[in-house]
Amino acid sequence: MPETPAVNGSSFSRWRISVLVIFCVELAVLIWIAARTYEAAPPLPAAVITPAGRTLFTGRDIIAGQEIFLRYGLMQNGSIWGHGACLGPDFPAEYLHSLATDTGEIFSRALFNKPLSQLGPVEREMVHGRTALLLKQNRYDEAVNVLRYTAEEASSYESQLEKWRLYFTEPALNRGLLLNQISDPDELRKLTSFFAWTAWASAANRPGENYSYTNNVPYEPAAGNRPTSDAILWSALSVITLLGGTAIVLFAFGRFKFLGWKPENKYVHSEFVPLANTPAQKSVMKFFVLASVLFLAQVLAGGMTAHYRADPRSFYGIDVSSFFPGNIFRVWHLQLALFWITICLIAGGLFLSGSFGKEPRGQARNINILFWALVAVVFGSLLGEMLGILQLAGDLWYWFGNQGWEYLDLGRGWQYLLAAGLVFWVWLLIRQIRPALREPAEREMPWLFLLTSVSIPVFYLPALFFMGDTHFSIVDNWRFWIIHLWVEYFLELFVTVMVAVLLFKIGLVSRTTATRVIYMDAILFPAGGIIGTGHHWYWNGGQPAGVMAITAAISALEVVPLILLTLDAWDFIALTRGKDDTGASEKDIPHKWTFYFLMAVGFWNFIGAGVFGFLINMPIVSYFETGTNLTPNHGHAALMGVFGMFAISFMVFGMRQVSTDREWAGLRKYVRTSFWGLNAGLLLMVVLNLFPSGVLQFLDVLNNGYWHARGPGYMDRGTSIFLEWLRLPADLIFIILGVVPMVIAMLKTYMRLRGREQQGRPYGKL
Numbered sequence: 001m002p003e004t005p006a007v008n009g010s011s012f013s014r015w016r017i018s019v020l021v022i023f024c025v026e027l028a029v030l031i032w033i034a035a036r037t038y039e040a041a042p043p044l045p046a047a048v049i050t051p052a053g054r055t056l057f058t059g060r061d062i063i064a065g066q067e068i069f070l071r072y073g074l075m076q077n078g079s080i081w082g083h084g085a086c087l088g089p090d091f092p093a094e095y096l097h098s099l100a101t102d103t104g105e106i107f108s109r110a111l112f113n114k115p116l117s118q119l120g121p122v123e124r125e126m127v128h129g130r131t132a133l134l135l136k137q138n139r140y141d142e143a144v145n146v147l148r149y150t151a152e153e154a155s156s157y158e159s160q161l162e163k164w165r166l167y168f169t170e171p172a173l174n175r176g177l178l179l180n181q182i183s184d185p186d187e188l189r190k191l192t193s194f195f196a197w198t199a200w201a202s203a204a205n206r207p208g209e210n211y212s213y214t215n216n217v218p219y220e221p222a223a224g225n226r227p228t229s230d231a232i233l234w235s236a237l238s239v240i241t242l243l244g245g246t247a248i249v250l251f252a253f254g255r256f257k258f259l260g261w262k263p264e265n266k267y268v269h270s271e272f273v274p275l276a277n278t279p280a281q282k283s284v285m286k287f288f289v290l291a292s293v294l295f296l297a298q299v300l301a302g303g304m305t306a307h308y309r310a311d312p313r314s315f316y317g318i319d320v321s322s323f324f325p326g327n328i329f330r331v332w333h334l335q336l337a338l339f340w341i342t343i344c345l346i347a348g349g350l351f352l353s354g355s356f357g358k359e360p361r362g363q364a365r366n367i368n369i370l371f372w373a374l375v376a377v378v379f380g381s382l383l384g385e386m387l388g389i390l391q392l393a394g395d396l397w398y399w400f401g402n403q404g405w406e407y408l409d410l411g412r413g414w415q416y417l418l419a420a421g422l423v424f425w426v427w428l429l430i431r432q433i434r435p436a437l438r439e440p441a442e443r444e445m446p447w448l449f450l451l452t453s454v455s456i457p458v459f460y461l462p463a464l465f466f467m468g469d470t471h472f473s474i475v476d477n478w479r480f481w482i483i484h485l486w487v488e489y490f491l492e493l494f495v496t497v498m499v500a501v502l503l504f505k506i507g508l509v510s511r512t513t514a515t516r517v518i519y520m521d522a523i524l525f526p527a528g529g530i531i532g533t534g535h536h537w538y539w540n541g542g543q544p545a546g547v548m549a550i551t552a553a554i555s556a557l558e559v560v561p562l563i564l565l566t567l568d569a570w571d572f573i574a575l576t577r578g579k580d581d582t583g584a585s586e587k588d589i590p591h592k593w594t595f596y597f598l599m600a601v602g603f604w605n606f607i608g609a610g611v612f613g614f615l616i617n618m619p620i621v622s623y624f625e626t627g628t629n630l631t632p633n634h635g636h637a638a639l640m641g642v643f644g645m646f647a648i649s650f651m652v653f654g655m656r657q658v659s660t661d662r663e664w665a666g667l668r669k670y671v672r673t674s675f676w677g678l679n680a681g682l683l684l685m686v687v688l689n690l691f692p693s694g695v696l697q698f699l700d701v702l703n704n705g706y707w708h709a710r711g712p713g714y715m716d717r718g719t720s721i722f723l724e725w726l727r728l729p730a731d732l733i734f735i736i737l738g739v740v741p742m743v744i745a746m747l748k749t750y751m752r753l754r755g756r757e758q759q760g761r762p763y764g765k766l
Contacts, residue, residue, distance in 0.1 A: 012444060015519035022523055026530035029550070030485070033534055034477050037542035041473035042201035042213040043140055045147035048193075050154045057157075057193035059145075065194025067468045068187050070404025071397050073389040076327035076334075077177055078710075080198055081214055081539045082626030083476060084406050085330055087175035087308055090627055090710045092198035093218035096135075097707035098163060099199060100222040102156035103131045132224025136212075138204040147200070157196055164192050171319075173712065176308040176326030178390070198472070201541050209544065217539035218706035219624055227623050230545040231538075234552040235620040241553045242614065249524070277657055280363040280432075281354045282757070285658060285750055286371055287347035288651045291340040292746040294378065296739050298336030303731050304329040309715070310724035331385045331402065331409045337639060338407070339378050344647030345491070346374075346425055348498055349453060351654060353428075355505045356446050357435040366428055370421060377417050381410035398468050405475065407483050408463055415463055422457035429453050444515050449501060452494040459486050473542035480536040487643070488609075489529040495646055496521045499598065502653070506591060532557065535617045539626060548619055555617050590664075591656055593671050597649035600679055604641020612637055612691075624701045628709060630694030637686055640678075648678070648742065655749045663752060670745035674738055681734025689727035693720065 044059045069075065069091075078088030101116070107127045108116040119127060139148040149157070167174055168182040182188060201213040203223045216225045308326035313319070320326075350367060380400075387393045388401025388411070398404075400411040410418070429450060436446040462481035466474060500514035534551025537543045612634040616625050625631070652671055656664055696719065700709035714720055 012515060012519060015516070015523075019519060019522045023526050023530070026526050029531050030533060033531075033537070033543065033547055033551070034481075036547065037474055037477040037537075040206075040213075040544055041471050041542045042197075043142070043145070043147075044197070044471065045140060046145040048147045048149055048196075050149055051151055056149060056154055057189070057196070061190045061193040062197045063194075063469045065190035065192070065197075066472060068182070068191045069194055070468050071388065071391070071402070072182060073325075073327040073331060073385075073402050073404060073409070075404055075406045076330040076409070077174065079627045080472060081202070081217055081476075081541065082631075083536075083540065084627070085327070086627060086629060086632065086710070087305070087312075087326055087330065088177075088710075090218060090706065091195045092202045092214075093220065093705075093707040093710060095160060095192075095195040095199040096202055096218065096220050096223055096225075097705065098160055099153065099156045099203075100128075100131055100135065100220060102159060103134060103152040104128065104222060106152050106155070107131060128222045131222060135203040136205050136224045138207060140204070157192070160196070161189060161192050164188055164195070171322075171325075172313045174312075175715075176312045176320070178325040179322050181325065206544060211545060213541045214539045215543075215545055215548065215623075217623060217626070219701060220705055220707065222705075227620060228545055230548050231619040231623050234549050235618040238552045238555065238618055241557060245557045278354050278359045278363075280359050280367055281351050282658060282753060283364040283367045283371075284347045284350045285654055285753055286368075287343050287350075287374075288654050289746050289750045290371070290375065290378075291343040291347070291647065291651065292743045294336050294340035294343070296735075296743050298333055298340060299731075299735050299739050301329045301333040301336060303735070305333050306724065306727055306731065310721055310727075325389065328386050328389050331389070332382060334407055335382065335385065335409055337644075341639075341643050341647045343374060343378075344650055345494065345498075346370075346422075347654070348647075348650035349425070349429060349449075349494075350432075351650070351657075352498060352501050352505070353432040353449070355501070356433040356449075360431045363428065363432060366424075366431075370424055370428065373417070373421050373424070377410075377414055377421060381414040384411050384414065385409055404468065405479055408479060412464075412467075419457055419460055419464070422460060426450075426453050426457060442511075445501065445504065445511060445518075448515070448518050449497050452490070452497045455490045456486075456494060459490050462486075473540050476540040477537065477542055480533055484533040484536055485530065488532075489525050491643070492529070493518075493522055493525055495643070496525075498650070499646075502594075531555070532617075535619075535622065538619055538622055552617075552619050591653055593668065593675065594649045594653040594656070596675055597645050597652060600645040600675070601642055601649070604637055604645060604682070608634060608637025608639075608641040624706070625694075625698050627706075628694055628697040628701065629690055630698060633686060633690035633694045636690060637682065640682055645678070648674075651742070651746065655745060658753050659749060663749075667745045667749060670741040670748075674742040674745070677733055677737025677741065678739070681730050681732075681738050684730035684733060685727060688730055689723055693723040696720070696723070 044062055047058050048056045050056060069080075074088075074091075075084040076087075077085050078094075079085060079090045081092060082090060084090075104127045105116045107130050108114065108119055108123075111127065111130075112119060112123055116124070116127065134150060134152065139150070140146075141148065165183075165188050168177060168188075169180055171177060171179060182191065202216075202218060203212055203220075203225060205211060206213050211228045211230075212225065215231065216228055219225055219227070304320075305326060308329070312326070384393060384400045385402040388397045388404075391397075393401030396411075398411060399413040402409055403411050403415075408415070433446045433450060437443050437450070460482065462478040465478045497518055500509075500518050503509045504511055504514040531551055532555035534543070534547060535555040537551070538548055612630070616622055616630050616634055655667060655671070659667060697709045697714060700714045704713065708714055
């Protein structure tokens, strides 16, 4: 089918309408689900009382315990309902197992006059059945806002005060927390109250239903927690959705030849010629330098975090936990990853915007202001997170210390500054591309570029919708608007626009082809990516099983656009091998290594986000798996493999743009080494450590319960420790052969650029 040029954008009117309709419908459903969280979240009782009427703890104690949990950075040690770190236990699961064991022990002695460990199989099943009946009964009285504990539950609560005191005493048990980090009896009582409430919500049946507020998570047969029928049914139906969606899209791509990245039939001269850069574009290079240094710091922090899983007692003979706890390293590992990738996207957007028109006055100066503002936010927040966890931030811990929510650890004040920086960044983009918006024949692409840029600060706002004392289930709802929706839709769409602009400006595809691909992805991504956010909410206490039916089926469609993105890898190869206008030779593509990293994006998108993502998104798998090593297996392959590789592709693009041919010849060896080192290291990380250890941990959940797989019973096994040490070669390859060469190349590039500018010399010949 011949390609019809878009003269004034009218040929894209149907695409625009389709995108708008799909986006609005899916966002409306997501808002409806979010609103239900406020109604369906587990109640916070005013008081929890014993059969004798004595108050054990209050709702204020629960919230205070939650704030203690956040202030000490415990979400970067363990997890709540599977959400958080994998170093320590899942706190509700551990509390619930102890509660079931304590209750079973009481019933065992009352029924058979002997301890639980001495019971036969039939007797044990009788005790477990009675325990499950007791714990499944919901004794919350809504009329008076009181939760009535049984004598068994009250007794277990009292005994677990000592259990959790011991947990915070021994770094080998808690996987590297600061020695005696929490020792105040009142703080321990409130923290235990928070754990007790999360365990109650995990076991007690939702009113009128036969499953708990968390849809029976965690898996704990002794407490009656087993997978619901909904989890099984909708897992099976989600596979049908996936197969059907894949078939439809592949049929469309086979039927309509104009879909996808199609190379031009004639040579088009690139608008991105090395050394032909504006002052603003050259000023962007410092962003890439900062990103590369943060990348190195991030992987070093990740190596330390992994070491705490293998040997929490020491770091090659040094007891680091005595002065620097493991949860600080994990906070930094996550925050640095988000920072360096975001900085690359900001820099890439600024660089590309310079190709849309004449540079406005003062643009370079304003970009420098944004750079130093980002430096202040990055290093200020990292320092604040450390001071917060070490309890050195005082009453400002939530605002300028460690906010405590996984992925959103930076203090609230730093969040406001980051949001302001993103708005300032959008303003800089508007200044640059405003002239192109007035050109009828050219404005479609710059408008798409601008709109996707605006969506990034706008949809970061849910990060500001909660505080430390907000109900945990409500926070988890908004938290995943950032973790999933912001990343897996808006950032992914912005990435697509950036690639389209790059390919068009280099001259490899036409304006119409690039614009069509943007619209196609804008239709496909929300099909699963918006409502698909709900697969994070299966077990957070805020959604009944009915919501699982909607989100599980839609979430399966997330894989469909990822399959198509994998096809992009071959398209990129074809584009870089295209002929010139005489057909006699291949095009000279200066940015070939940029495309190699984009090819890696396609590969990891399918493997990390597609295969590993779909594996853990199915409700029945997620039920047993959430919070095991299969989660970071997906996270590492998707975040680093997709967004990390894309961020580096623009780092390489910037390097090539400001380098002469001779300089690039010297830099290319570092870039080539980095490409293979990063991909080989990441692949070995998955193959040798994350995937096999995740599978074994999943098996341990099935055999011994979720609490066991998240505790020392599994973590200290010889096989588990061996798999953790197997990660060392992968980490060394990733760091030494992957990250370090890229940092060296970036520093060399920037020093040469600065040297030329300071001496006032022209670039010279290419």
